[in-house]
Amino acid sequence: MKVFITGGGGFLGYRLALQLLERGTLAGPDGKPAAITQIKLFDAAFPPNPDPRLLCIKGDIGELEIIEAELDRDTASVFHLAAIVSAHAEAEFDLGYRVNLDGTRNLLEACRDMDTPPRVVFASSLAVYGGKLPPVVDDSITPAPQTSYGTQKVIGEYLVNDYSRKGMIDGRSLRLPTIVVRPGKPNLASTSFASGMFREPLNGVACEVPVEESTEMWILSPGKVLDAFIHAHELPASDWGTNRALALPGITFSVGEGVEALRRIAGADVAKRVVFKRDERINKMVRSFPGKFKTDRALGMGFQADKDIGSIIEDYIRSEGIRV
Amino acid sequence: MKVFITGGGGFLGYRLALQLLERGTLAGPDGKPAAITQIKLFDAAFPPNPDPRLLCIKGDIGELEIIEAELDRDTASVFHLAAIVSAHAEAEFDLGYRVNLDGTRNLLEACRDMDTPPRVVFASSLAVYGGKLPPVVDDSITPAPQTSYGTQKVIGEYLVNDYSRKGMIDGRSLRLPTIVVRPGKPNLASTSFASGMFREPLNGVACEVPVEESTEMWILSPGKVLDAFIHAHELPASDWGTNRALALPGITFSVGEGVEALRRIAGADVAKRVVFKRDERINKMVRSFPGKFKTDRALGMGFQADKDIGSIIEDYIRSEGIRV
Numbered sequence: 001m002k003v004f005i006t007g008g009g010g011f012l013g014y015r016l017a018l019q020l021l022e023r024g025t026l027a028g029p030d031g032k033p034a035a036i037t038q039i040k041l042f043d044a045a046f047p048p049n050p051d052p053r054l055l056c057i058k059g060d061i062g063e064l065e066i067i068e069a070e071l072d073r074d075t076a077s078v079f080h081l082a083a084i085v086s087a088h089a090e091a092e093f094d095l096g097y098r099v100n101l102d103g104t105r106n107l108l109e110a111c112r113d114m115d116t117p118p119r120v121v122f123a124s125s126l127a128v129y130g131g132k133l134p135p136v137v138d139d140s141i142t143p144a145p146q147t148s149y150g151t152q153k154v155i156g157e158y159l160v161n162d163y164s165r166k167g168m169i170d171g172r173s174l175r176l177p178t179i180v181v182r183p184g185k186p187n188l189a190s191t192s193f194a195s196g197m198f199r200e201p202l203n204g205v206a207c208e209v210p211v212e213e214s215t216e217m218w219i220l221s222p223g224k225v226l227d228a229f230i231h232a233h234e235l236p237a238s239d240w241g242t243n244r245a246l247a248l249p250g251i252t253f254s255v256g257e258g259v260e261a262l263r264r265i266a267g268a269d270v271a272k273r274v275v276f277k278r279d280e281r282i283n284k285m286v287r288s289f290p291g292k293f294k295t296d297r298a299l300g301m302g303f304q305a306d307k308d309i310g311s312i313i314e315d316y317i318r319s320e321g322i323r324v
Numbered sequence: 325m326k327v328f329i330t331g332g333g334g335f336l337g338y339r340l341a342l343q344l345l346e347r348g349t350l351a352g353p354d355g356k357p358a359a360i361t362q363i364k365l366f367d368a369a370f371p372p373n374p375d376p377r378l379l380c381i382k383g384d385i386g387e388l389e390i391i392e393a394e395l396d397r398d399t400a401s402v403f404h405l406a407a408i409v410s411a412h413a414e415a416e417f418d419l420g421y422r423v424n425l426d427g428t429r430n431l432l433e434a435c436r437d438m439d440t441p442p443r444v445v446f447a448s449s450l451a452v453y454g455g456k457l458p459p460v461v462d463d464s465i466t467p468a469p470q471t472s473y474g475t476q477k478v479i480g481e482y483l484v485n486d487y488s489r490k491g492m493i494d495g496r497s498l499r500l501p502t503i504v505v506r507p508g509k510p511n512l513a514s515t516s517f518a519s520g521m522f523r524e525p526l527n528g529v530a531c532e533v534p535v536e537e538s539t540e541m542w543i544l545s546p547g548k549v550l551d552a553f554i555h556a557h558e559l560p561a562s563d564w565g566t567n568r569a570l571a572l573p574g575i576t577f578s579v580g581e582g583v584e585a586l587r588r589i590a591g592a593d594v595a596k597r598v599v600f601k602r603d604e605r606i607n608k609m610v611r612s613f614p615g616k617f618k619t620d621r622a623l624g625m626g627f628q629a630d631k632d633i634g635s636i637i638e639d640y641i642r643s644e645g646i647r648v
Contacts, residue, residue: 093490131566131567140464140466142464142465142466142467143466144485144567145485145486146566148486148490151482151485151486154482155479155482155483158469158475158478158479159475159479161468161469161475162469162472162475165470166417166472242470243455243468
C-alpha cells in the first residue's frame, strides 16, 4: 500500500516517514495490516540527502493540478501535515489561506479520485480554541479561534468531517498540542520559543522567551505526536463516528516550570541562558491558546501523553546525544 | 450609502431590498443613520419587472472577478444571502461548495478592497447543528453539521469571524430557523415542505409532507427574519464582540401541530390537502436539524421570534390576500 505525506519535508512529516519505514505496515482499507510499498513525501522543501527509500516531491499544495497529479490513485493512506504556521499565517493572510485552506481542500479533492476512499490523518491544532474559555477545556467546548491559523484549521476539520460523511475519504483530525522539544531552528510559529527555551540553552546559546513566566502551555513531545498520527490512522472508522476531530492528550507546563526543570536536569549555567523579553504580539497569541485540557474522548480511544516536562527534556537530550 | 445584497433575486433578498427602500436609511460606518443612495442586487436570476429603484446584476458568485467588479468600493453594507439550499447542496456537492464556500470567500475577498470595512450580514442556518444533540440546543452547543450545506454555512461563519477580527469587514452571522411560510414555488431545500404544507392547501393544491408527523421544526416567519437581518446590521460591533455568529430566536412546531392549526384557521377541507408521504432521504436530513433552541444571546441582543404557528399562518393569509 502507498502512503502520501504532505509537509513530508518538515520535521514531523519526515520523522513520521522514517517511523513508517521502520514499522513497515499500516492498516489497509480492510483494517488489516498491509505492507507499505511506497512512501511519497510532498513539500516545498526537503532535508538534504533524504533516505533513498522515500519518494520526495517538491510542489505547492495550493495548486490543485499538482496534487492531483502526484497523489497516486491507489494511495491508501494520507497524512496531511503541510501548513503555514500560526504567526506566519497571521502575518501573511493570503499565504495562510492559500496553503492552510485551499491546500487542504485541494488534497481532499484529489482524494475523491482514488480507487478506494483513503484514510486521511489531518494535523489540526489547539489553536482552534480561543476567546473566553473555562480554565480547563474539554471536548464540549466550541472552537473560537483568535488567529487565522486556528480558523483555517477548524475549517479543515469541518471539511474532513464532510468528505468523510460523504464517503469520499475516511478522515481523522487531531488537535495537536504545542510540540516540545522540536530540534533544529526556530520557526515562525508563535509557540516556537517553547522548544527554543530548551534547545538553544542546551546548545550553549541564549533564547529569548516572548511571553510571561506564568504562561501555561499544553504540550506533547515529538515522539508521542508521531505515535498519535499512527494510532489515529489505525483506529477503525467506527471508533470515530460522525465527529472526526479531537483534542490530543498532553501535559500542562508553565514557562517558569520549564526553566526550573531545565535547571534541575542541565544545571544553572544552562538555565540562565533563558531570557525573558516580552513580545506583546506573540504573548497575546500564545495566551489565546488554552493551557489545560480534559481530553476524555482521546484518552478513551487510546491516545497518550508524556509523563512530565522533565521526561520530555531528558528524552530530547538522549535522542540528540547532548552531553550535560 | 450603498447596499449590496447577494441572492437579491431570491425571495428573502428581494423582499429585504423592498423593505430597505421603504426604510430609507441604515446605520453608516459611524453607527449613525445614513440615507441609502443605492441598492444593488446580485443573483443568478431575478423576478420579472423588478422595482426600477433597484440595480439588478446577474452574475455567478463563484467568480471572484465578477464580484470584485460589481461590489463598489464605497459600499457600506452587504447582506449575503446567496446560497445553494440544503438538499440541493447535498445532491450537487461541487455546486454547493462553489456557491456556498467559494462564493462566500469571494465576497469577503472583494470586501477587503473597500474604502471602509463594510458591515456584512451573513445568512447562516440552523443546519450548522447536527449529530448527537440535547433536546434543547443552546448557545454552548458546538456545530456538527450532518449536511454539506451546514458544513459550508459553519465554514462561512468562521470566515466572517476571521475577516472581522482582522478588521477587513464588520461581520454578523445569523443562524436562520426554517422560514415559514415562504410564498411562491417549492424549492430544493429539504425543509421546503414546511412552507408548502400551508401554502399549497391554501391555494387549493395538495402537498406531500416527506417527514413524520411528530417532526419538530424551529421556524421563523419571513417578516421576522427580515427584521432580524436589519437588526443584526444596526447593532454596534461592540455588541457582537469576537463571536459574530448566533442562532436566531424562533418557535417550535411539530408538523402535526401545523396541520391542526391549518384546520382551525382554514377548515378541514383545506387541511386534508396535506398528505403524509415519507421520503427517507429528506426525513433523515430534516431530523438531523434541531427543533428546539434556547437563544439567550440573541434574545439579549433584541432579536425576536413569532408568537405561534397560528399567527404565522394568519399573517401569510393576510399578506397574500387569500380568502378562507
